[in-house]
Amino acid sequence: xxxxxxxxxxxxxxxxxxxxxxxxxxxxxxxxxxxxxxxxxxxxxxxxxxxxxxxxxxxxxxxxxxxxxxxxxxxxxxxxxxxxxxxxxxxxxxx
Amino acid sequence: xxxxxxxxxxxxxxxxxxxxxxxxxxxxxxxxxxxxxxxxxxxxxxxxxxxxxxxxxxxxxxxxxxxxxxxxxxxxxxxxxxxxxxxxxxxxxxxxxxxxxxxxxxxx
Numbered sequence: 043x044x045x046x047x048x049x050x051x052x053x054x055x056x057x058x059x060x061x062x063x064x065x066x067x068x069x070x071x072x073x074x075x076x077x078x079x080x081x082x083x084x085x086x087x088x089x090x091x092x093x094x095x096x097x098x099x100x101x102x103x104x105x106x107x108x109x110x111x112x113x114x115x116x117x118x119x120x121x122x123x124x125x126x127x128x129x130x131x132x133x134x135x136x137x
Numbered sequence: 138x139x140x141x142x143x144x145x146x147x148x149x150x151x152x153x154x155x156x157x158x159x160x161x162x163x164x165x166x167x168x169x170x171x172x173x174x175x176x177x178x179x180x181x182x183x184x185x186x187x188x189x190x191x192x193x194x195x196x197x198x199x200x201x202x203x204x205x206x207x208x209x210x211x212x213x214x215x216x217x218x219x220x221x222x223x224x225x226x227x228x229x230x231x232x233x234x235x236x237x238x239x240x241x242x243x244x245x
Contacts, residue, residue: 064161107210
C-alpha cells in the first residue's frame with residue numbers, strides 16, 4: 043500500500059508540473075491565477091499522501107487544512123486586487 | 138478496504154488528469170476555468186475519500202478523528218473552490234476580458 047501512495051504522489055506532482063506551464067506562460071494574469079489555484083488544490087491531497095508515506099497522518103492533516111485555507115485566501119485576495127486593474131489583457135503578444 | 142481505497146485513488150487521479158489537460162488545451166480563459174473549478178474539486182473529493190477510508194481502517198478513536206479531519210477538508214474545499222472560481226471570473230468580467238469566439242481563419 044506504501045507503493046500505491048508513493049506512485050500516486052509522483053503522478054500528482056507530474057500533474058502539478060503540467061499545471062505550472064499555465065501558471066508560467068499564461069497570456070493574461072488571470073490565467074496564471076487559474077494555474078496557481080489548480081496547483082494549490084492538488085497540493086492538499088499531496089500533503090496527506092506524504093503523511094501516509096511517513097506514517098504521520100495526524101500531523102499532516104492539520105498542515106493540509108491550513109494549506110487549503112491559505113490557498114483560498116491568496117486566490118481571493120489576488121482576484122479582488124486584479125479586479126481594479128484596467129487593461130489587464132494587454133500583457134504581451136498573444137500566440 | 139485497501140482495494141476500495143486504491144480504486145477511489147485511481148478514479149481521483151483520472152479526474153485530476155482531466156483537469157490538467159483541460160487547463161492546458163482550452164483556448165480561452167473563461168473555458169479554462171471550467172476544468173479548473175470542477176474537475177479539481179471532483180478529484181479532491183474522491184482522493185480524500187480514499188485516504189479517509191484507508192486512515193480509518195483500524196477503527197479506533199484517534200484514526201476516527203483523523204478521518205473526520207480529512208472529511209472536514211473536503212467540506213471546506215466544497216465551499217471555497219466555487220467561491221474562488223467565481224471571484225476569478227468576476228475579476229475577468231470587470232476588467233473587460235473578451236470571451237473567445239471562433240475565428241473564420243485558423244488563427245491561434
